[in-house]
Every structure is written in C-alpha cells, then in structure tokens.
Amino acid sequence: MNDAHNNIAQKYALAFLNLYAHELSSEYFQNLKGLFLFLKKNRWFYFYLGMSHIDHATKQQAIDLVGEILNCCHHTSRLINTLIKHNRIELLDAVIEQILTCYNKSKNVETFTILTSHMLQKDEKECVLKSIRSLTEHNIQATFDVDPSLICGIKIQSDRSFFERSISRQLKDFEQSILRRVGL
Numbered sequence: 001m002n003d004a005h006n007n008i009a010q011k012y013a014l015a016f017l018n019l020y021a022h023e024l025s026s027e028y029f030q031n032l033k034g035l036f037l038f039l040k041k042n043r044w045f046y047f048y049l050g051m052s053h054i055d056h057a058t059k060q061q062a063i064d065l066v067g068e069i070l071n072c073c074h075h076t077s078r079l080i081n082t083l084i085k086h087n088r089i090e091l092l093d094a095v096i097e098q099i100l101t102c103y104n105k106s107k108n109v110e111t112f113t114i115l116t117s118h119m120l121q122k123d124e125k126e127c128v129l130k131s132i133r134s135l136t137e138h139n140i141q142a143t144f145d146v147d148p149s150l151i152c153g154i155k156i157q158s159d160r161s162f163f164e165r166s167i168s169r170q171l172k173d174f175e176q177s178i179l180r181r182v183g184l
Contacts, residue, residue: 006098009091012083013098020075029103031071032096038070039093049080049089059084110138112158117150117166132156 039045045066049059063080067073083089104111114128125144132140147155153166 005091005094008088009094010098012079012088012091012095013102016075016079016095016099017102024073024075026107028073028075029100032076033100034070035066035072035076036093036096036100038066039096046090046092049084050087104141108138110136110140110158110160112140112142112156112161114142114144115147115150115155115157116144117146117148117153119146120144128154128156136161 045062048054048062060077060081063077067077079095080089080092083092083095103109112132120128129140129142132142149168150164151167151171153164153168155164155166156162
C-alpha cells in the first residue's frame, strides 16, 4: 500500500480513536486483531461490501454477522459503514492496523512475530519470551508460527527489531560470501 493510502488510513484510525477510545477495552482490541486477521485471509469480503448493486441492508447483515462472530462491538460496524459511505472500504484492514498500532504505542506494547523451524513446547516459548523481555523495555505481545524453510532456526521480528539464527541464514550468508570472493 502506498503512502497516500497509509496517510488516509491513519486519519480514519485517529478519528476513530478520538471518538471511541475512552469506551473501548483491551479485550476489544484483541477482538479487533481477530477481525484484522479475518480480513487478511478473506479479501473477498471487501469485494462484496464494495459492490454498489448490493443493498445496504444486506451489507449491514454481513457486517453484523462478522462482528458478532468475532465479538467486535457496534463501533467497528460504524467504522465499516463510514468507509463504505466514503467509498474507501478497501482501506479497512489498513485502518484497523493503524488503530492497533496507535493502541499498542499508547500502552507501550511491542508486537513480535516469532517463526521457528518446528513447533515449540510451552517452556521453550517462555524461554524465548524471557530473552526478548530482557532486551526490550516494552511490554510484549508475541505470536508463534512454524516456518520449516528456516532449517533448525528461529526468526524474531517486530517493527523495531529483527533477529534470525538458522541454517538457512548461514547458507545465504555463505552464498553471498562466495559471490563476493569471485567478484559477482
């Protein structure tokens, strides 16, 4: 997404937070993250909400159903309806991402994505989280996922930090080293 879309999304997010932040709980923001993930996986939802020949009542039913399933309150429905009214529904996930970013900044939360080559046990996850906590002064939220292409490794990433230690990374570094030596 380009800078113009990000700026517009940020303006909608700030307007939303200015109106409703005092009414929203931390549970709401967790549910909003669920909606964000739903939208990332179900891009067709925008397509249907953006169709002009579908009447508003049908769109509202779809919005209410998704909101009910994901336990998002009526404020989210108002946001979606505003974006539809302004013909900017394609910005919904960007607006939600901006809302979550602003909320995390206000709560001093840094979100990490942790990829490992294999599934970690609970105590291993806690060890990784403990290491991250020792390196940052922020509260942390982490999501763990598996990426077999890492080959015996781990990748830790946030907006501010990046760390990768894996055989895959070592092979890439080795390849770069060889290419530099032969002058390519």
